[in-house]
Amino acid sequence: MNTKKGSAHPYIPNSAPEVKAKMLKEIGVNNIDELYSDIPETLKFKGNINLPKALPSEYALKRHVEEILSKNQTCEDNLSFLGGGCWQHYVPAICDEINQRSEFLTAYAGEPYEDHGRFQALFEYESLMAELLDMDVVNVPTYDWCQAASTSIRMACRITGRNEILLSDTVSPDRLLVINNYCRPIVNIKTLKHCPKTGAIDLNDLKSKISPRTAGIYFENPSYLGFLESQGNALSDIAHENGALSIVGVDPVSLGVIAPPSHYGADIVCGDIQGLGVHMNYGGGLAGFIATHDEEKFVMEYPSRLFGITKTAVKGEYGFGDVAYDRTSFGLREKGKEFIGTCSALWGITAGVYLSLMGPEGMQKLGKTIMQKSQYAMKKISEINGVKAPLFNAPHFKEFIVDFNDTKVPVKEINKSLLKHAIFGGKDLSDDFPELGSCALYCVTEIHTKKEIDSLVQVLSDVLNKTDIKKG
Amino acid sequence: MNTKKGSAHPYIPNSAPEVKAKMLKEIGVNNIDELYSDIPETLKFKGNINLPKALPSEYALKRHVEEILSKNQTCEDNLSFLGGGCWQHYVPAICDEINQRSEFLTAYAGEPYEDHGRFQALFEYESLMAELLDMDVVNVPTYDWCQAASTSIRMACRITGRNEILLSDTVSPDRLLVINNYCRPIVNIKTLKHCPKTGAIDLNDLKSKISPRTAGIYFENPSYLGFLESQGNALSDIAHENGALSIVGVDPVSLGVIAPPSHYGADIVCGDIQGLGVHMNYGGGLAGFIATHDEEKFVMEYPSRLFGITKTAVKGEYGFGDVAYDRTSFGLREKGKEFIGTCSALWGITAGVYLSLMGPEGMQKLGKTIMQKSQYAMKKISEINGVKAPLFNAPHFKEFIVDFNDTKVPVKEINKSLLKHAIFGGKDLSDDFPELGSCALYCVTEIHTKKEIDSLVQVLSDVLNKTDIKKG
Amino acid sequence: MKTTRLRKFHQAKWDEPIIFELTKKGERGLLISEAEKEIEESIGDGISALPDKMKRKKAPGLPEISQMRVLKHYLRLSQQCLGADLNVDIGQGTCTMKYSPKINEILIRSPKVTELHPLQDESTVQGALEIIYKLDTFLREISGLSQFSLQPGGGSSAIFAMASIIRAYHEANGEAEQRDEIITTIFSHPSDAAAAASKGYKIITIFQDKDGLPDVESLKNAVSNKTAGLLITNPEDTGIFNPRIAEFTRIIHDAGGLCGYDQANANGILGITRAKEADFDLCFFNLHKTFSSPHGCGGPAVGALGVTKRLINYLPVPIVGFDGEKYFLNYNLPRSIGKVRGFLGVFPVILRAYAWIMSLGALGLKEAASIAVLNNNYILNKVKQIHGASAPYAKGRHRIEQVRYSWEKLTEETGISTEEISCRMADFGFHLWSSHHPFIVPQPFTIEPTESYSKDEIDEYISALNEVAKEAYQNPEKVKNSPHNSVVHKIDNSTLDNPEKWAITWRAYLKKNKIKE
Amino acid sequence: MKTTRLRKFHQAKWDEPIIFELTKKGERGLLISEAEKEIEESIGDGISALPDKMKRKKAPGLPEISQMRVLKHYLRLSQQCLGADLNVDIGQGTCTMKYSPKINEILIRSPKVTELHPLQDESTVQGALEIIYKLDTFLREISGLSQFSLQPGGGSSAIFAMASIIRAYHEANGEAEQRDEIITTIFSHPSDAAAAASKGYKIITIFQDKDGLPDVESLKNAVSNKTAGLLITNPEDTGIFNPRIAEFTRIIHDAGGLCGYDQANANGILGITRAKEADFDLCFFNLHKTFSSPHGCGGPAVGALGVTKRLINYLPVPIVGFDGEKYFLNYNLPRSIGKVRGFLGVFPVILRAYAWIMSLGALGLKEAASIAVLNNNYILNKVKQIHGASAPYAKGRHRIEQVRYSWEKLTEETGISTEEISCRMADFGFHLWSSHHPFIVPQPFTIEPTESYSKDEIDEYISALNEVAKEAYQNPEKVKNSPHNSVVHKIDNSTLDNPEKWAITWRAYLKKNKIKE
Numbered sequence A, B: 001m002n003t004k005k006g007s008a009h010p011y012i013p014n015s016a017p018e019v020k021a022k023m024l025k026e027i028g029v030n031n032i033d034e035l036y037s038d039i040p041e042t043l044k045f046k047g048n049i050n051l052p053k054a055l056p057s058e059y060a061l062k063r064h065v066e067e068i069l070s071k072n073q074t075c076e077d078n079l080s081f082l083g084g085g086c087w088q089h090y091v092p093a094i095c096d097e098i099n100q101r102s103e104f105l106t107a108y109a110g111e112p113y114e115d116h117g118r119f120q121a122l123f124e125y126e127s128l129m130a131e132l133l134d135m136d137v138v139n140v141p142t143y144d145w146c147q148a149a150s151t152s153i154r155m156a157c158r159i160t161g162r163n164e165i166l167l168s169d170t171v172s173p174d175r176l177l178v179i180n181n182y183c184r185p186i187v188n189i190k191t192l193k194h195c196p197k198t199g200a201i202d203l204n205d206l207k208s209k210i211s212p213r214t215a216g217i218y219f220e221n222p223s224y225l226g227f228l229e230s231q232g233n234a235l236s237d238i239a240h241e242n243g244a245l246s247i248v249g250v251d252p253v254s255l256g257v258i259a260p261p262s263h264y265g266a267d268i269v270c271g272d273i274q275g276l277g278v279h280m281n282y283g284g285g286l287a288g289f290i291a292t293h294d295e296e297k298f299v300m301e302y303p304s305r306l307f308g309i310t311k312t313a314v315k316g317e318y319g320f321g322d323v324a325y326d327r328t329s330f331g332l333r334e335k336g337k338e339f340i341g342t343c344s345a346l347w348g349i350t351a352g353v354y355l356s357l358m359g360p361e362g363m364q365k366l367g368k369t370i371m372q373k374s375q376y377a378m379k380k381i382s383e384i385n386g387v388k389a390p391l392f393n394a395p396h397f398k399e400f401i402v403d404f405n406d407t408k409v410p411v412k413e414i415n416k417s418l419l420k421h422a423i424f425g426g427k428d429l430s431d432d433f434p435e436l437g438s439c440a441l442y443c444v445t446e447i448h449t450k451k452e453i454d455s456l457v458q459v460l461s462d463v464l465n466k467t468d469i470k471k472g
Numbered sequence C, D: 001m002k003t004t005r006l007r008k009f010h011q012a013k014w015d016e017p018i019i020f021e022l023t024k025k026g027e028r029g030l031l032i033s034e035a036e037k038e039i040e041e042s043i044g045d046g047i048s049a050l051p052d053k054m055k056r057k058k059a060p061g062l063p064e065i066s067q068m069r070v071l072k073h074y075l076r077l078s079q080q081c082l083g084a085d086l087n088v089d090i091g092q093g094t095c096t097m098k099y100s101p102k103i104n105e106i107l108i109r110s111p112k113v114t115e116l117h118p119l120q121d122e123s124t125v126q127g128a129l130e131i132i133y134k135l136d137t138f139l140r141e142i143s144g145l146s147q148f149s150l151q152p153g154g155g156s157s158a159i160f161a162m163a164s165i166i167r168a169y170h171e172a173n174g175e176a177e178q179r180d181e182i183i184t185t186i187f188s189h190p191s192d193a194a195a196a197a198s199k200g201y202k203i204i205t206i207f208q209d210k211d212g213l214p215d216v217e218s219l220k221n222a223v224s225n226k227t228a229g230l231l232i233t234n235p236e237d238t239g240i241f242n243p244r245i246a247e248f249t250r251i252i253h254d255a256g257g258l259c260g261y262d263q264a265n266a267n268g269i270l271g272i273t274r275a276k277e278a279d280f281d282l283c284f285f286n287l288h289k290t291f292s293s294p295h296g297c298g299g300p301a302v303g304a305l306g307v308t309k310r311l312i313n314y315l316p317v318p319i320v321g322f323d324g325e326k327y328f329l330n331y332n333l334p335r336s337i338g339k340v341r342g343f344l345g346v347f348p349v350i351l352r353a354y355a356w357i358m359s360l361g362a363l364g365l366k367e368a369a370s371i372a373v374l375n376n377n378y379i380l381n382k383v384k385q386i387h388g389a390s391a392p393y394a395k396g397r398h399r400i401e402q403v404r405y406s407w408e409k410l411t412e413e414t415g416i417s418t419e420e421i422s423c424r425m426a427d428f429g430f431h432l433w434s435s436h437h438p439f440i441v442p443q444p445f446t447i448e449p450t451e452s453y454s455k456d457e458i459d460e461y462i463s464a465l466n467e468v469a470k471e472a473y474q475n476p477e478k479v480k481n482s483p484h485n486s487v488v489h490k491i492d493n494s495t496l497d498n499p500e501k502w503a504i505t506w507r508a509y510l511k512k513n514k515i516k517e
C-alpha cells in the first residue's frame, strides 16, 4: 500500500491521519490496537501476512492482471464447440448494460422500500420464466442447475415424505457429483438405465425400480448428451401412478420450440439460465431456476427467496415482498427449508432482460435456428469417413454426440489436433462414459455460422486423414 | 431490414402493423406517403438508396464490425511513443464508468430542472479546471484545442478591437491549419521565429513585429515540440505593453508541477483536456477548454456555454443555469459571439471526474512522474550513437524531439523498422519542419514503464546498427 | 381527448454538495504511477529541470476525496439527469433524440477504437479507415453528393466548413471580396447564420411567408452579385418541407452563389428526398442526430460534410481514399480549406453511425424516416386538440419530422409561459424545450418524436401536456411554482446575467459571496 | 449530539408498469440470427425433427416490446434501487457492503474472462488457473490454513461443504452414523445451522451468556461422542470477538469433532487474527463481502473454503495445482466430497478478490480491517447517545466490525418498531436492515460501516438515525406512515403469506385477481 506523506489509500478514506485522530479521540482510545483488546494476545497473528507487495497504482494493477489474463485463449479467439453445462450463446448488449449498472451491481439485501427496482426486476424475471415454462411459480435464482436439481430432489422428498430418487444415468457426471453430495445421507439416489439406441430411459428398468419409497423421477430435456427424452408423458405418468413426482431439468433456451416439461406432466422443473443472456465467464455465468405449480405444498418447500407482488397504501401502486419468508432459513434457521444465502440474483435480472428483448418470436426463432444449425452440423460431420453424429437415434437440441470409434482415433488426439487449428473440439466423453469409446459431445448454437461449421468439418476430416495422428 | 411476418424493427416500435394502422387512422390518412405530400414529385428520390443489405441480427452486426476493427493495431497491442496533440495517458476506470452512464451519455439540451446533474457536473468541471489553471472562468468544452486556440484568438481580437495575432512558429502545423481557416478573413495571423537553440520565441523578432494592430500573442506551454517556453512573463509583458493580450495554450496534465499561464500573465488560456481521463479514440477524445479571469469584457466574448451556479426558491438549494446566454448564437444568431452547437461536453464531465479523483497530490505526482520518465527516455536515447534528445536546450514536458540527423537515416525508415518490432516511433517531423532534417517527436507519459523505455532504446540502437536500413 | 395514465414521477434527488465541499485533507481518489526507483536514481525528482519561475509553487486547489465518494457523487448526479435512454425524449425538438442502440456502445468501447492514436501508420489503422471510407460512401448514396468529410466536430462546425468552402470557391474565382453575403432563413438553425457570420459574411435572413415558408420573393430581392451562397435548413425548425427548395437553389445558382443544405436533421426524409435532387452543392448530416450517435450532454459529435464533385478539392484534409487494396489518407486536395478539427474527426461517432446504417439498410432507413413522420403527424393531430396550444402555419397540411407549436393562446388567457409549462412537464419526467431564439413563433415549443418511441409513450407525453395546459387554466399557481417533483425548484436566474454576481466556477462563487472554504 | 445536515432526498420514482403491461403486438426487442439459406435448404425448418408431442404448440407468453423500451424499463428500475455505489450502505449489517473498485469491473468484463468455457483445455486457460491458484495461496496466508477451494457459490454453500467434509471425515473413521450432531451458536449466521441441518445433522445451538458471548458451560454440556463438529461465526453478528474461541475448538477437538470457522465476514480481523491460531480445521471467507466483490442484488458469489492439511483430500474437485511450469486441474483428492457447484466456481468474483488484494497488499488489508473497526466503534459511541437506542451486551467494551443494536427502549416508549424506523430511514436515502431472525436482541438493527465510508458520510447516517428516533417520540405518525420519499409507500404484506393471494409471478397475479390481460 502506498501511504506516503500520510495520505489515505483511495479505498480507505478514514485512514487520512487527521480524520483518524479525530475519530480515535471521539471514541476515547489512543490507537486502533486498543479496539482489539478483546482478542487475546495468544490469538493475535504476530507476523505480517505473506503477500506480494501491493501494486503501486490502478494502472499497474490493470497491466498486471491483463498480463495474466492474456495467457487465456477464449471462445472468441477460437472456434468452440464446447457445451455440456455451459453454453456459448449471443449476449445482447442490453443484458450487460443492465447488469453492469452500479445500482444493480452493488445492491444486496435492502428492503422493498429502497430496493423496489431489485424486487420488481426479479419478480419480472420469475414471471417471464414462468411464461417460458408455463408454470406459475419460479424462484429467485439459486447457484446453478446442479443446485437447482439437488434442491428439486430434496423438495420432492419433503413433499412426498419419501426419500428415494430415480434418475437417468445420462445425467451429467458433474451434476451427479453435486446431487450426490447434496442428497447424502438424506436421499437415496438410484440410476436408471438408458436405451443404448435412443438414449431414452429404459421404461422396464424404471418400472422394476419404482416403489412406494420413490419420491420422484429426475430426467433432463435435452439430456446432457444432447438427445431429447420423448417419453416425458409416460415417465410422468409412471411417477404419478406411484405417488412420486416428475422432476425435469430443462434448457430454457429450447423452450421457444420444444414443449415445456409442464406440458408432459412435470411437477418440478429446474435448469440453468446461463444461456439466457449471461456470458460463460469460465462457468461463473451459471444460475439455477426451480419452477412449480402454484400449490401451497410445493411453494412451502422452496428454500429460495420468492418475490411476490402486492399492493401498497397508495391505490394502484405495486409493492413487492418475500412470499412466505418464514419458510426460509433466514426465518427459521435449521427449521427452515434447506438454507438460503447469496446465490446468483444478478443473472436472474439479466435473464429477465434477455427474455423481455426476445419476446415470443425471438425465442421461437432462436430455438429453430439452433435446431437447424445443429442438424446441419450433424449431417455434415456424418459425411466424414468413419464419423457419425448423432450417436443416438433421437431428436436432439443444440448438443449431440460425435462418434469417432470407427476412425480408431481417441478424442483426446483429435481435440489436440483441432486445437492447433484454433478449434475447441467437443467435450471428450471417454472418461465419463467409457462404454461409449471414442465419443465427444459437440454443441452448436445460433452463434455458429455455416462457414464455421463447414470449417470444423473440413479440419476434422483433414485431421483424421493425417497419417501421423495417434490411433488408439 | 428484417420485417418478416409484420414484426417491427427493434429500433422502430410503431412500424408494428396494427399500431401503424391505428395511427394512420387517427391522423386520417391512408398511408405514410400522403404525409409527404408537401414534397414535389420532382424532388422525390425514386430509386432505392444503394447500401449494403441490412445485417440480419445484432450478433451479425457485432461480428461484422469486430472483423473490420480487428484490422486495427492499437497502442495497447504495441508500444507507442506518439503524441503531438493526442496522448496516451492512463484513464481511471471511474472516468469510463461515469461517461458510459446512460443518463449522461444520452442527455443533451434539457433544462436545468430535468438535467440538474448535467449542469452540476459541467459546472464542477469548469470549477476544477479553474483550480488547475488558477483562473476564474472556464467554458463548457469546445471541440478541441485547435478550436479553443482559434476562438481564444478571435476573442482577443474582439476584446482589443484589433485584428492581428502573432504566434510562435512552433505551433503544431495541424492546429495552424485550423486557426488559419477559422481566422480568415477576419484576423491576420503572423508567425514569430523561434530560437533554434532553445525553441523559445525570438524576442527581437517579436518586438519587431508587435504593433498597435496586434490583438495578442499566442504561444504554447509545453510547445508542440515538447520544450517549455520559459519566457512567459516577458512575452506577456511585451503583449500588455503594446495593448495586446497574452494567449497561452497549455497541456493541463502538466499543471501539477508547472506554473499555470495565469502565473506569468496570460489573459486567455486554452488547451485540450483529452489527457484528463479520456481515451485517445483515434483523435475522437479531444476537447478544448478556454479560461479567462472573471471580467465582464472577457466573459461576454465567449461563444461557449458557461454554466453558472445560483440559488433556487428553496433556501440552501443550488441551482444552475447559462451565464449571459444572450451572448450566444442561440440567443442572437449572427449577432452572437461566433457560434455554438454540440461540442464535447461528455469529455468535460469526464475530465471533471478525473480531476476529482486525482486531487492536488495526484496532479503533482503525475507531473513529476512524466518529467522523470521523459527525462530518463531522453537521457537513454541520447546514449545511442548519433542520436540526440532533446534537440532543444530547454526544459521539456512529456514530449521532445529526437534528432537522428547524425545517423543519416530518415525517420520514415526508422519508424518502419520500429513498427516491425511492434513499436510506434515518434511522429516524423521532416515534412512539417523540413529545416530540422531527420527528427521525430517522441512522447513519454506515466504509462511508459522503465522496461518499455529501455526496450525502445534497445530496439532503436539495434535498428540503427543494422546495415540494411536505408540511409537518407 | 382521451388521456393516458399519468405517471407518478419523482426524479432522483440526492441534494448532493458541490464536489469541493467533499474535500477532506489526506483523502485520495487514485493511486498514481510513479517512476521506478532506477529512474528516480538516474534522473532525480525530474522537477529540478524546471527553471524556478516555471515551477508551480502551490498545489492546485483540487479537492481531496476518496475513490468511492467521487464515484458516488457522479453516479448521483447522473441519476439527476434525464437522457433519451430514460425518458420519452420528444420535447427537445430539432434535436432528434432517437434511440442510440447499446450494441453500438459496446463496439466503440473496444480497445480497437479507444486505444488508437490518430498519427499511427496507415497500415495499423486499416479498420478505422475502412469504416470512415464506407460511411462516406453510404452518405454519398443517402445525399446523392460525391464526397464526404467526417472531420467537423458538430453541425455548426460543418456549417462553418461550408461557409469556408464557399469562400474558398469564390476566392478561386477571384470573387471572394465581392461576394460577401450569405443568405439564410429565419427558421434555419441559428448556426447557419452565426457560423457564416464568423467566416466574415454579412447575413441576409429571409423571413417566412404566411405559410411559414421562406418567402421566395424576398429571396429574389436579396440575391445579387454580392451573394456568396445560401445556407438553409429544410425542413426548417417548423417541420414544414419547403416545396420550392429547388427554386431557391436555382435562384442562388443563377446569381453565382453556392448552396449549402443544412440536413443536420434529415430524420424525416431519409430515402425520400436528397440534396442532389434539390441541386445543392454542399450539405451536412449530424451523425449525432439522424444517425443515432448519442448526444453525450452535448458532444462529442460529427457534422458529416458532403460536396458535389467540383468542390471535393476544397474539403478539409485529409479524406480517406481506397486504392482497391489499402485505405489511405489523402491530403492531396489542392484547394483545401485546411482543417476544421484536429486529426480525422470523432471516430466513435463515425463508427456508431456506420453500425446504425448497417443494422437498418436502405429499407430500414426509409422505414425510420416514415415512422418518424407518422409519429410527428400523430402528435400534431393531438396537440391541436389541446386547449391553448396551436401549430402556426401550414394549416391542414402535414409536417415532416417535427412541429414548432405555440402556447400563444394559453399565455394570453392564463399568463403561463412556455418556460413555466416546461418546468411543470419536468414533474412528469419529461423535457419540453423552449427552442432557439428569436421567438418568431410566440411562446414556442417544438416536438420531434423520431421513430424511437412507442405510441403508448407518445400518448403519455401528450397526456402530460394536456394535463399541464389544463392546470394552467385551473390551477396556474401549481404550474408557476413548478417543478415540484424534480431535483431542484424554481431557479433564480437573476444572477446569471449580472457580472457582479454570476459565478461560472466554485472559486468565483466563493469570492463573490465572500464564503471562506 | 451534534448533527450533520440532513439530505433532502427523494429516490427516483418512475411508477413503471410491470414488463408485461408494455407488450404491443408486433414490436420486437432484438433481431435474432437465423440459419443461412443453404442450411435451411439442406435441413428444412429443423423443427420437423421433433416428434409432435415434443413441439411447443403455442409461443411462450412473453411480452413484445421494442428495444429502447426494454432498456428504459430496466434503467428506470435500476434507479429505483440503492446499492453500495449510491448510498452510505452501512445499515445492512453482517453484509459488509464495502467499496467494490470499478477497475475490477473493467478487468472482469474482458473477453479473456467472459468468453472462457469451463471445459477448455488447460493449456488455453493458464491465466485463469493462475489467478485461482494465486488467490488460493493468498487466502492460505490470510487464514493460516493449507488449501482453499474456490468452488462454493456463496457462504452458505461453503458452510454446506464444511458440513459435508466433516461428515466425510467421520465416515472415513467409521463414525459418521454415531457423530450426528453439529454445534453452532445463536449469533452465528443462520446458514451455519441450516446448511448443516441440510446435511442431515442435528443442530445444537449454544445461546449467549450475559456478555453476549456463546456460553462455554453450555458448550461443555453439549459435546459428546455424538459431536461431529462446530460451525461458528466469530466475531458473531453482535460484533463481539469471542476471546475464548480457542477454548471452543479445544473442547470440540477433545470430543473428537472438527471445527469450522465462519469467516464470511472477516473484515475486522484481516492480518489481526487467523483461523490457524484459533485451531480451526476449516474456514471460509465470502469473497463478495470481505474481499470486495460486489453483491449483485444477491450473487453470483464465492465462499472460499479453506482446510488444514489433513482435510485437503476431502475438498470438492478439482483444485488448481502448479507444477512449477504449468497450472493444472487436480482431481486427485481420494476422499473428495465430490462437487458443490458446477465447474470451478464464479471466476469473475475470484478475479475481483485477487485484484483487491493486489491493490492493498498485506499492510493495506490490515489497514482496511483497522479502519473498519475504527469506524464501527465510532458509530457505537454515537448510537449509544441516541435516545431509545442501545447496544446490548459487552458494555463498555469495544466491538470488531459491526454491532447489533436494539430499539427496545424506543419501541417500549413510542410503539415504533425497527421495521418502521427502517422505512423512515429510506426517506433519507439509507438502508436500515432489520437483521436475521430470531430476534434474540429485541427490535434489532445492525450497523457495519466497513472501511469504505468517510467520517462525513457516517455522521450523516447517524444524524438521520437520530432524527428518526426523535421523530418516533415527537411525531410517531410520520414514522409510521413512512416512507414518504421513496419509490413506494407502505407495503401490504398480508397477501404474501396467504396461499390464496400470494402471487410469485405475473400470471399468478392475473389469475388470482381475475384480471384479463
Ligand SMILES: Cc1ncc(COP(=O)(O)O)c(C=O)c1O
Residues within 6 Å of the ligand: B340, B341, B342, C094, C095, C153, C154, C155, C156, C157, C189, C191, C233, C262, C263, C264, C265, C286, C301, C303
Ligand atoms: C437543423 C440544425 N442545424 C444545425 C444544428 C447544429 O448542430 P450542432 O449542434 O451539432 O452544432 C442543429 C442542431 O440542433 C440543427 O438541428
Ligand SMILES: Cc1ncc(COP(=O)(O)O)c(C=O)c1O
Residues within 6 Å of the ligand: A340, A341, A342, D094, D095, D153, D154, D155, D156, D157, D188, D189, D191, D192, D233, D262, D263, D264, D265, D286, D301, D303
Ligand atoms: C457470518 C456469515 N456467515 C454466512 C453468511 C452466508 O453467506 P452467503 O450469503 O454468501 O450464503 C453470511 C452472509 O450474510 C454471513 O455474514
